Every structure is written in C-alpha cells, then in structure tokens.
Amino acid sequence: MYLTTHSAVGIVLATKTVNPLFAFIFAFIAHYILDIIPHGDESIFNKDISAVKRYKKIISIVLLDLAITAVYVFFIMTKVPLSPVIIFAAVLGSILPDIIWGIYDIKSIKILKPFVKLHNFFHNPSKKILHLNIGLIGQGILIILLYIITI
Numbered sequence: 001m002y003l004t005t006h007s008a009v010g011i012v013l014a015t016k017t018v019n020p021l022f023a024f025i026f027a028f029i030a031h032y033i034l035d036i037i038p039h040g041d042e043s044i045f046n047k048d049i050s051a052v053k054r055y056k057k058i059i060s061i062v063l064l065d066l067a068i069t070a071v072y073v074f075f076i077m078t079k080v081p082l083s084p085v086i087i088f089a090a091v092l093g094s095i096l097p098d099i100i101w102g103i104y105d106i107k108s109i110k111i112l113k114p115f116v117k118l119h120n121f122f123h124n125p126s127k128k129i130l131h132l133n134i135g136l137i138g139q140g141i142l143i144i145l146l147y148i149i150t151i
C-alpha cells in the first residue's frame with residue numbers, strides 16, 4: 001500500500017492521542033492491518049525485470065509517494081491543530097514497516113528479519129492480485145475519505 005495511504009491512516013489515529021509515542025505505535029500497528037487488504041502494488045515489485053530496473057522503478061515510485069505524502073501532511077497541518085511532533089511520529093510509525101522491508105530487501109540485516117516476516121505475513125494474505133489502476137483508484141478514494149475524517 002502507498003506511503004500516503006499509510007500516513008493518512010496514521011494521522012487519523014494521531015488525532016485520537018496527544019502522546020507522540022502512542023501515535024507512533026498505533027500507526028505502526030495499523031500499517032500491518034491495512035496491508036491485509038489487497039491493494040494492487042504487486043506489479044511494482046515484479047521480479048521478472050532486472051534488479052537495477054526494479055530498484056529504479058521502486059525508488060521513483062517511493063519518491064513520488066513521499067512527495068504526495070508531504071503535500072498531504074502540509075494540507076492536514078493547515079486544517080487540523082495537531083502538534084507537528086505527533087504528526088511526524090504517526091507518519092514515521094505508519095511508513096516504518098515498509099522502510100524496514102525496503103532496507104532488508106537491499107541488505108539482509110538480521111535484526112530487521114522479524115519485522116520483515118511480520119510484514120510478509122500481513123501483506124495481502126489472500127494473494128488476490130488487483131490491477132495497479134484499481135489499487136491507485138481505491139487508495140485515492142481512501143485517502144480522500146481519510147482527509148475528510150481528519151479535518
């Protein structure tokens with residue numbers, strides 16, 4: 001699932017607490033729960049192409065996703081009187097499982113393995129493959145709904 005979607009969920013949860021640590025933990029846990037839903041990102045991680053091409057594609061998507069997340073956070077901060085520390089904690093907690101997964105994909109750091117196993121366990125367990133566009137539209141609608149819930 002896109003980082004923007006995870007961040008939007010994390011920020012909704014952050015509105016329910018004044019404690020950045022709780023915002024971080026709630027958002028971190030929510031990441032795994034949200035990843036259970038089939039979300040159409042399988043083609044992004046297609047291992048049929050060379051590793052270099054795959055990483056270039058993933059990095060491009062992640063950078064675009066992070067830019068959209070930054071715009072989303074900016075708009076939320078102009079609408080909701082939430083502490084920037086809580087928003088930062090929630091966004092970090094919400095995207096950290098994917099960051100860990102990405103780091104582990106590049107370099108198998110032993111301490112990260114349990115988090116990667118947990119991520120793989122929760123990531124689309126039904127193995128239902130959605131088309132990328134369906135995933136984009138679904139997540140776009142979800143982000144709009146989350147924005148409305150948050151403001």
Ligand SMILES: [Zn+2]
Pocket residue numbers: 001031035097098119123
């Ligand atoms: Zn994930």
